Amino acid sequence: MEILLISTILFYMLSSAAYGAYLFLQKNYLQRCGYIILMAGLVYGIADSGHIPVGNLHETLSLAGWTIAGVFLIVQFKFNLKILGIFAAPLVTLVMFIVALLPNEPVQTTKIFKSFWLVSHVFAIFIGEAAFALAGGLGLLYLIQESAIKTKKHWFFFKRLPSLDLLDATGYACIVVGFTLLTLGLITGFVYAKSVWGRFWSWDPKEVWSGVTWLFYAVLLHERLTVGWRGRRSAIMAIVGLGVLIFTFLGVNLLLEGHHAEFTKL
Numbered sequence: 140m141e142i143l144l145i146s147t148i149l150f151y152m153l154s155s156a157a158y159g160a161y162l163f164l165q166k167n168y169l170q171r172c173g174y175i176i177l178m179a180g181l182v183y184g185i186a187d188s189g190h191i192p193v194g195n196l197h198e199t200l201s202l203a204g205w206t207i208a209g210v211f212l213i214v215q216f217k218f219n220l221k222i223l224g225i226f227a228a229p230l231v232t233l234v235m236f237i238v239a240l241l242p243n244e245p246v247q248t249t250k251i252f253k254s255f256w257l258v259s260h261v262f263a264i265f266i267g268e269a270a271f272a273l274a275g276g277l278g279l280l281y282l283i284q285e286s287a288i289k290t291k292k293h294w295f296f297f298k299r300l301p302s303l304d305l306l307d308a309t310g311y312a313c314i315v316v317g318f319t320l321l322t323l324g325l326i327t328g329f330v331y332a333k334s335v336w337g338r339f340w341s342w343d344p345k346e347v348w349s350g351v352t353w354l355f356y357a358v359l360l361h362e363r364l365t366v367g368w369r370g371r372r373s374a375i376m377a378i379v380g381l382g383v384l385i386f387t388f389l390g391v392n393l394l395l396e397g398h399h400a401e402f403t404k405l
Contacts, residue, residue, distance in 0.1 A: 143183075144239055150180025151208075151232040158224035162299055170221045174212070177228055181208040197241040202261075203388070204234040206269035210313075214273055218309045222299055226276035256331040260324050264349075267320030268384055270313045271356070275381030277310035278374035285371060307370055310377055311363065318356045325353060348387040355383055 157173030160166075184205060211227035214220060284300040300306070328346075329339040359376050362368040368376070 144235070147180055147184045148232065148235045148239060150176055150183060151204075151228060151235055154180065154224070155228040155232050158228050162222065162225050165299065167221075170224065173224050173228060174215065177208055177224070177231070178212055180231075181205060181212070197238055200234055200238045200241065202265055203269070204231050204238065206265040207231050207234065207272055210266060210269040211273060214309065214313065218305070218312075220277075220301060220305070220309055222280070222301065223273070223276065223309075226280065227273060230272065230276070256327045256334065260327040260331055263320045263324035263327060267317040267324055268388065270317035270320065271377075271380060271384050274310045274313035274317065274377045275384075277306050277313065278377035278381075281306040281310065281374040282371065282378075285374075303370065307373060310374065311369075314356060314360065314377065314380075318353075318360060321349075321353055321356070325349060345387070352380075352383055352387050355380055 154173045154177040157169050157176060161169035161173060184201070207227065208231045211223065211231075215223055280300055281303060284303055284306065287300075288303070328349075332341065332346075333339050359368065359373070359380065363373060
């Protein structure tokens with residue numbers, strides 16, 4: 140295992156520990172430490188790579204870790220959701236642990252990234268999926284807080300978590316951003332596919348499951364806007380969506396064959 144990868148994982152582990160301590164002690168300096176350490180790990184990892192890492196599953200998961208960390212930093216700054224770090228930091232740490240276990244065979248990136256459409260596709264998809272992942276975490280926190288309120292058992296988490304309205308609104312914002320970027324990523328992916336394979340759509344497993352993911356979140360947004368899916372129902376759907384997302388991201392690459400598995404592992 141590369142020493143630089145170990146160092147990056149240590150940054151994320153320290154951030155997780157700081158957020159864990161903040162959860163128990165509620166000292167703001169612990170949350171700030173966790174935030175800064177996570178940011179340092181992100182900057183260190185990006186600087187170490189030197190290129191956009193999507194040549195194999197090892198690199199693809201590295202980029203997933205980057206985007207989850209980056210989107211989390213923005214969400215916490217925007218909505219001041221300090222407690223979200225207790226979900227995001229361990230998630231990024233877990234992703235990087237998996238990265239460390241995967242082989243990292245050298246790949247040529249110059250041929251892969253000649254196309255503006257592919258670069259746009261990669262960044263839009265990964266940032267959108269990171270936003271969906273955080274929406275799933277917010278859904279989990281919503282259910283925990285709602286349970287505490289309904290049962291009137293104001294246990295450990297109750298005072299640590301923000302209001303249900305803030306959790307719901309932030310989760311909705313993440314889903315809107317994720318859906319917008321996923322849509323943009325699919326469009327740019329179609330254009331790139333046309334230039335490489337001569338057709339916009341080829342029923343590749345990754346394409347199919349990306350379409351399933353898009354439809355899932357499209358239904359969620361439609362029902363929220365027209366029927367009023369908010370609160371508990373929206374939180375549950377966000378968690379289910381995270382499961383769909385994980386299968387689309389990992390399950391398809393590991394279990395199914397297609398253009399993406401053969402060419403870029405995206």
